[in-house]
Amino acid sequence: MLEQHPGSNPSEANPLSPPAKLAVTFVVNGVERQLDVAPWTSLLDALRDHLALTGTKKGCDHGQCGACTVLVNGRRINSCLTLAVMQEGAEVTTIEGLARDGALHPLQQAFVDHDAFQCGYCTPGQICSAVGLIAEGRAKSADEIRELMSGNICRCGAYPNIVAAIQQVIGRS
Amino acid sequence: MINFHYVRASSITDAIGRMAADPGAKFIAGGTNLLDLMKEHVERPSQLIDISHLPLKRVEQTADGGVRIGALVPNTDLAYHPLIEARYPILSSALLAGASQQLRNMASVGGNLMQRTRCSYFYDTATPCNKREPNSGCSAIGGHNRGHAILGASESCIATHPSDMCVALAALDARVLLAGPSGERSMPISDFHRLPGDEPHRDNNLGPAEIITAVELPPRGFAAHSSYLKIRDRLSYAFALVSVAAALEMEGATIKEARLALGGVAHKPWRNADAEAALCGPAADGASFARAAEALLRGARGHAHNAFKIELARRAIVRTLMQAVRGTPQSQSNKKIA
Numbered sequence: 001m002l003e004q005h006p007g008s009n010p011s012e013a014n015p016l017s018p019p020a021k022l023a024v025t026f027v028v029n030g031v032e033r034q035l036d037v038a039p040w041t042s043l044l045d046a047l048r049d050h051l052a053l054t055g056t057k058k059g060c061d062h063g064q065c066g067a068c069t070v071l072v073n074g075r076r077i078n079s080c081l082t083l084a085v086m087q088e089g090a091e092v093t094t095i096e097g098l099a100r101d102g103a104l105h106p107l108q109q110a111f112v113d114h115d116a117f118q119c120g121y122c123t124p125g126q127i128c129s130a131v132g133l134i135a136e137g138r139a140k141s142a143d144e145i146r147e148l149m150s151g152n153i154c155r156c157g158a159y160p161n162i163v164a165a166i167q168q169v170i171g172r173s
Numbered sequence: 174m175i176n177f178h179y180v181r182a183s184s185i186t187d188a189i190g191r192m193a194a195d196p197g198a199k200f201i202a203g204g205t206n207l208l209d210l211m212k213e214h215v216e217r218p219s220q221l222i223d224i225s226h227l228p229l230k231r232v233e234q235t236a237d238g239g240v241r242i243g244a245l246v247p248n249t250d251l252a253y254h255p256l257i258e259a260r261y262p263i264l265s266s267a268l269l270a271g272a273s274q275q276l277r278n279m280a281s282v283g284g285n286l287m288q289r290t291r292c293s294y295f296y297d298t299a300t301p302c303n304k305r306e307p308n309s310g311c312s313a314i315g316g317h318n319r320g321h322a323i324l325g326a327s328e329s330c331i332a333t334h335p336s337d338m339c340v341a342l343a344a345l346d347a348r349v350l351l352a353g354p355s356g357e358r359s360m361p362i363s364d365f366h367r368l369p370g371d372e373p374h375r376d377n378n379l380g381p382a383e384i385i386t387a388v389e390l391p392p393r394g395f396a397a398h399s400s401y402l403k404i405r406d407r408l409s410y411a412f413a414l415v416s417v418a419a420a421l422e423m424e425g426a427t428i429k430e431a432r433l434a435l436g437g438v439a440h441k442p443w444r445n446a447d448a449e450a451a452l453c454g455p456a457a458d459g460a461s462f463a464r465a466a467e468a469l470l471r472g473a474r475g476h477a478h479n480a481f482k483i484e485l486a487r488r489a490i491v492r493t494l495m496q497a498v499r500g501t502p503q504s505q506s507n508k509k510i511a
Contacts, residue, residue: 019176039179039221042208062209063276075249075278081205082279085179086223129275136274138253147506150409151273 026090028053029097037084044068046084047094055095055124059153066152069125069132070094076132078151095124098131106172107131110165118156126152130166134173142167174211178220182227185352185384191222193354193382200224200384202245203279205272206288213296215305229283229386232256238392241350244283244385248338249274251282261394262502263420266401267341269505273410283385286339286349286365289376290332290440291412292321303329304373311373319478320414323486324470325439330373331476334366334441335412341401343434343442344418347390353383362388366441373440395420395432400496402503402510403436404489409508413437415486417493427455428498433469438486445469457498459491466490 019038026033028051035050044061047053047070056079059067063078070079071093098105107127110116117123129152139145145163154162182188192198197219201207204225210216229243232254240256251257252268272280294300294312301310313321313331321331339362347362366377379385398421405411416436422429431452435443448469452461466487473483492510496503501511 020178022179039177040174040211061212063205066273066275069275076275077279078205078275081208081276083179083201083204083208083221086201086204086225088181132278133274136249141506144506147409148274151275 022085024085024088026084026087026092028092029094035084039083039085041084042080043070043072043082043084043087043092044079047079047092050084053094053096056128057121057124059122059125064153065122065125066129067122067125069129069152071128071132074132074135076129093128093131095128098127105131106169107134107165110168111162114161114165114168115158116161116165117154117158122152122154122156126154126162130162130169133166134170139166140170145170174208175214175217177211177218179223180220181223185224185227185229185386188222188224188227189352189354189382189384191220192384195220196381198222202281203247203276203284205276205280206284210289210296214298215296224384225281235389240390242282242388242390244350244387245281248272248277248280248282248285252277260396261341261345261390262396263344263394263399263401263418264338264341264390266502266505267337267403267416267418270401270403270413270416271337282338282388285336286385286388287377288334288336291335292332293317295332304332304369304376307372307374314476317478318476320412320437321476321479322439323473323475323479323482324435324443325368325441326474327369327371327373329371330369330440332369332373332440333437334376334439335437336442337401337403337413337416337436339366340416340418340434340436340442342388342390343444344399344420344432345390345394346432347388349385350387350389351379351383352386353380357386359389362442363444369440376440393422395422398423398497398500400493400502401505402489402493402496404485415482415489417486417489418442419490419493419497421452421494421497423457423498426457428452428457431465433465433490433494435469435486435490438473438482443469445471447471452494457494459495462491462494463487465494 021036057067059065063081068079199218201221229245231243252265300312349365350359403416418434420432431449448465451465
């Protein structure tokens, strides 16, 4: 349950007052986590700063680059553009939650196989986005993959290999 | 972000009541535009009223054969809904032309209607902007205005409405259903958004504490002859310079009824009855399409950097009409314009 702590009455609203912390509970990579966060804490900041899950990257912090992509209830979203307190009860999957029993997720392996990155900063977002893409089942051709992956920017320009890596996994599934 | 209070509405009535009690509050659903604006201090709500879990997520047929779309249906779910794909493909297409899949997964139908302009001066609190700060001036007039309006603008504001979905909804004659402190009402989509006039801070005609509950589509979806063409600076994930929604009812080679709406060119989706009337008749060819474009663009006016949009729109209108007549709608993944 979302619980408002003392001092969070709207009549006391003051832009300079210290934040009222709100309690929120959601599941991250299969583990239930309880947090007390300021209302403006994005899901991204909650993952990185409160749960030390720094695999999810902060790029633009405005939903334009896709580096912060995670899966919420199986769907890919920009974790920078949702509040942690809005995710009460959600199931969140980050890049840290994809490997199973020490074996890489097929997309992680495909990115290695195809050298689908250079600096690697966008890679966790690319891979989480591709997990969502495959679950959606809407992309088959390279054109469709490119279009439905357009929310993930790679400044190194590894796009041809990213598309090849995703095609490899789609071809096997 | 600046400090604010967060509360989860327990019902639509509760949401409206909370909003009526706190005029500084904002509803939040997907949050993709509102949180972005809050990070820039453009929006500074005293309170966020979270409506994201309210039961407004259904897409269902109405008694008259139309479709009612709950205000909280995510853009992705609407674009891929079998009823929409089969009967209103122009709406699916417009939705998929907008944003990225991550954003479409978050963004709601109501939020898409409520999204604000992407004018860079509106976002930049260091510059005057009549939409952000009434009577402070317009920095886009005489500034960088390549993406700005060529139709329906005013001396106060030349911002455009950024939505793709709303352009298709305009062509389909959708209605917006609202609930507020004094009950429920609905209005045609054409009455929902406003032209800037001398009150550009008012994007739409929502009343105090009103909330969008649904969008209703009339029975006719123009599925056989429609197309949505979006022209932008890159092939995906960019706002429109110009977009065109064309929806035709044809009998053989004759156009019996035409709907034509433009996006990216005005403060709201742009339609004109003369242009649509000019299309009706047996000669559905380049000449009649050019006449329709001429009529739809009547009064268009460019500024220093966006005058190219007038010719771009003219050509895009003709091309979209050809696609609609042929029954070969623009693909949103293969971007070759046939």
